[in-house]
Amino acid sequence: MNRLHPQSMYASVREYLQGLEESGIDGLPLEELQQTGGRPWEPEQPQEPLQPAAPRSLDGLRQMIGDCQRCDLAQSRTNLVFGAGHERARLVFVGEAPGADEDRQGQPFVGEAGQVLTRLIEAMGLKRPQVYICNVLKCRPPANRNPHKDEINTCSPFLVQQLQIIKPEVIVALGTFATQTLLESKEPISRMRGQFHNWHGIPVMPTFHPSFLLRNKENKQHYWDVWSDMEQVLRRLKLPIPEKKKRA
Numbered sequence: 077m078n079r080l081h082p083q084s085m086y087a088s089v090r091e092y093l094q095g096l097e098e099s100g101i102d103g104l105p106l107e108e109l110q111q112t113g114g115r116p117w118e119p120e121q122p123q124e125p126l127q128p129a130a131p132r133s134l135d136g137l138r139q140m141i142g143d144c145q146r147c148d149l150a151q152s153r154t155n156l157v158f159g160a161g162h163e164r165a166r167l168v169f170v171g172e173a174p175g176a177d178e179d180r181q182g183q184p185f186v187g188e189a190g191q192v193l194t195r196l197i198e199a200m201g202l203k204r205p206q207v208y209i210c211n212v213l214k215c216r217p218p219a220n221r222n223p224h225k226d227e228i229n230t231c232s233p234f235l236v237q238q239l240q241i242i243k244p245e246v247i248v249a250l251g252t253f254a255t256q257t258l259l260e261s262k263e264p265i266s267r268m269r270g271q272f273h274n275w276h277g278i279p280v281m282p283t284f285h286p287s288f289l290l291r292n293k294e295n296k297q298h299y300w301d302v303w304s305d306m307e308q309v310l311r312r313l314k315l316p317i318p319e320k321k322k323r324a
């Protein structure tokens with residue numbers, strides 16, 4: 077019979093408990109385990125900190141996030157908005173953070189800005205379930221204020237894991253926050269859009285956020301800028317570019 081070495085047994089128990097704690101289960105004896113070292117039969121020795129295994133599916137990641145209380149946005153949110161769409165999507169859209177409608181429904185981009193995004197996706201000859209849509213922040217900032225740096229730092233690792241699971245061929249970063257977070261840049265969106273950038277080997281096309289288009293409806297040029305960015309995306313995906321008629 078294979079006998080487990082006490083140290084690896086301890087590591088397995090600790091990893092298992094950490095996983096449970098990550099999924100929101102309280103009252104686990106993790107602290108006691110860490111204090112005693114959990115292995116009184118051996119002298120203390122420096123160890124690499126153990127990370128819980130990274131989830132391999134979106135469902136697994138969602139479970140790991142659990143009833144997230146990692147930042148203050150948990151106090152004011154109604155629903156955590158994880159993301160929606162195809163687990164193997166070739167194209168992922170990343171927005172900023174849920175708004176009021178998204179917070180209420182627990183789904184990304186379902187409000188007015190969401191309708192603009194849906195029309196854009198359909199103008200590209202695609203349907204929402206064929207792509208994946210998510211945000212940098214999974215919870216709504218009160219009164220739709222801008223995300224705070226510490227909230228981005230706390231939440232963006234989940235975005236990274238979503239992208240690592242989906243492995244899309246192209247990412248569209250919608251607006252300043254998604255672009256600056258993914259590309260670790262401080263450049264304004266107007267300077268970044270219109271050309272591909274690189275996120276761990278995946279091309280990223282920054283473009284204007286649908287809310288920006290809504291706030292500047294009179295400026296049709298912004299809309300055509302977004303469309304020309306999407307034409308580049310379609311070309312990169314080797315998808316046909318639907319004829320888009322200019323409205324007067």
Ligand code: URA
Nearest residue numbers: 171172173174184185
């Ligand atoms: N704006 C965003 O950035 N994300 C949403 O989900 C909705 C509006």
